[in-house]
Amino acid sequence: MKFNTKTIHGGQHNVDPAYGSVMPPIYQTTTYSQTTPGGHKGFEYSRSANPTRTALENSLASIENGKFGLAFGSGLAAIDAVLKLFKPGDEIISTNDLYGGSYRLFTKIFEGLGLKFHFVGMKDSGKIEEFINDNTKMIWVETPTNPMMNIIDIEAVSKISKKHKLLLAVDNTFATAYLQRPLDLGADIVMHSATKYLGGHSDVVMGSLVVNDQELADKLYFIQNASGAICGPMDSFLVLRGIKTLHIRMQRHCENGEKIARFLKNHPKVGKVYWPGFEDHPNHDIAKKQMSGFGGMISFTTLENTLESAVKIVENLKVFTLAESLGGVESLAGHPASMTHASIPVEEREKTGVVDSLIRLSVGIEDDEDLIEDLKQALG
Numbered sequence: 001m002k003f004n005t006k007t008i009h010g011g012q013h014n015v016d017p018a019y020g021s022v023m024p025p026i027y028q029t030t031t032y033s034q035t036t037p038g039g040h041k042g043f044e045y046s047r048s049a050n051p052t053r054t055a056l057e058n059s060l061a062s063i064e065n066g067k068f069g070l071a072f073g074s075g076l077a078a079i080d081a082v083l084k085l086f087k088p089g090d091e092i093i094s095t096n097d098l099y100g101g102s103y104r105l106f107t108k109i110f111e112g113l114g115l116k117f118h119f120v121g122m123k124d125s126g127k128i129e130e131f132i133n134d135n136t137k138m139i140w141v142e143t144p145t146n147p148m149m150n151i152i153d154i155e156a157v158s159k160i161s162k163k164h165k166l167l168l169a170v171d172n173t174f175a176t177a178y179l180q181r182p183l184d185l186g187a188d189i190v191m192h193s194a195t196k197y198l199g200g201h202s203d204v205v206m207g208s209l210v211v212n213d214q215e216l217a218d219k220l221y222f223i224q225n226a227s228g229a230i231c232g233p234m235d236s237f238l239v240l241r242g243i244k245t246l247h248i249r250m251q252r253h254c255e256n257g258e259k260i261a262r263f264l265k266n267h268p269k270v271g272k273v274y275w276p277g278f279e280d281h282p283n284h285d286i287a288k289k290q291m292s293g294f295g296g297m298i299s300f301t302t303l304e305n306t307l308e309s310a311v312k313i314v315e316n317l318k319v320f321t322l323a324e325s326l327g328g329v330e331s332l333a334g335h336p337a338s339m340t341h342a343s344i345p346v347e348e349r350e351k352t353g354v355v356d357s358l359i360r361l362s363v364g365i366e367d368d369e370d371l372i373e374d375l376k377q378a379l380g
């Protein structure tokens with residue numbers, strides 16, 4: 001199957017055996033009857049597995065070109081499950097520009113439990129090797145990064161991870177499987193905040209993992225069941241429904257994203273614009289190589305470069321909503337320094353470019369003229 005067909009049919013070969021419903025039923029049940037102890041139809045208790053969640057997990061695996069999918073109650077719950085693969089003393093090398101909540105989970109929870117993290121700028125993947133030692137177990141990559149849109153060469157990092165027998169995990173939230181498939185580029189784990197483009201309608205919080213290796217999948221399924229951070233059947237249904245239109249939504253997000261990025265670049269009150277489609281964006285050639293489009297996420301600073309100027313713009317927006325999160329059909333604007341990335345210490349955050357005047361846009365799929373008009377009036 002090709003990608004667009006997979007979003008609709010991937011992993012969904014079992015038509016509902018009860019009544020032949022075309023869409024997967026929402027199995028809103030915790031438990032399943034058994035004819036004799038152990039005599040069940042593959043489902044015993046919904047923390048371990050639920051048919052609606054299984055349908056979603058199969059879809060997730062299919063679109064990422066992986067074998068095994070796992071769905072969790074949030075993106076952070078999915079990352080939490082990955083980190084539970086490790087033991088005190090193990091070391092992880094992570095990109096230094098990443099979602100603030102991932103950084104908080106790494107430093108405020110897992111560092112306290114004995115894991116050691118190195119935060120490294122990965123624009124030049126060669127830097128990573130300097131931090132590898134006998135305790136290193138995993139490289140954590142986010143690309144494009146949130147919110148600076150830095151691009152990391154997944155294939156080059158995977159060569160390093162394979163050479164040193166490390167796991168490579170990629171947070172694919174911004175690009176989605178529509179634009180980039182990390183497992184095909186050599187990653188071992190692909191992670192999503194499914195809350196974003198996969199759900200696509202800003203109505204579900206969810207996370208996912210997809211892997212190819214059976215042993216790794218078994219370990220992660222064990223953690224998913226043992227720790228229990230699963231998502232419910234209704235939410236599974238909603239994300240499965242979201243995935244069925246992922247390709248057409250992403251296509252429009254990319255088209256609108258490009259128009260808005262170019263509009264901002266030419267606006268006299270705008271400072272820097274971060275969008276991987278610009279030829280002068282760092283690692284643009286790598287973005288071109290590993291992504292089939294540049295997405296709908298854009299960050300920019302004001303020329304004035306002050307907190308006040310950024311706050312004024314986000315307060316004035318009318319079609320864009322000032323809100324956390326991204327990846328929904330509607331356009332959102334965020335102020336990373338005070339919102340999504342407030343949990344990163346100011347010195348760390350400014351080092352990576354998350355200055356007080358930075359505004360992050362999640363460009364939705366409305367008419368691009370309306371979005372541009374809105375930005376025009378807000379910029380003044």
Ligand SMILES: Cc1ncc(COP(=O)(O)O)c(C=O)c1O
Pocket residue numbers: 074075076077099101102142146171173174192193194195205206207325
């Ligand atoms: C890139 C990225 N990774 C992970 C997460 C965490 O996902 P969730 O909010 O679903 O827990 C987010 C949330 O914004 C994100 O943007």
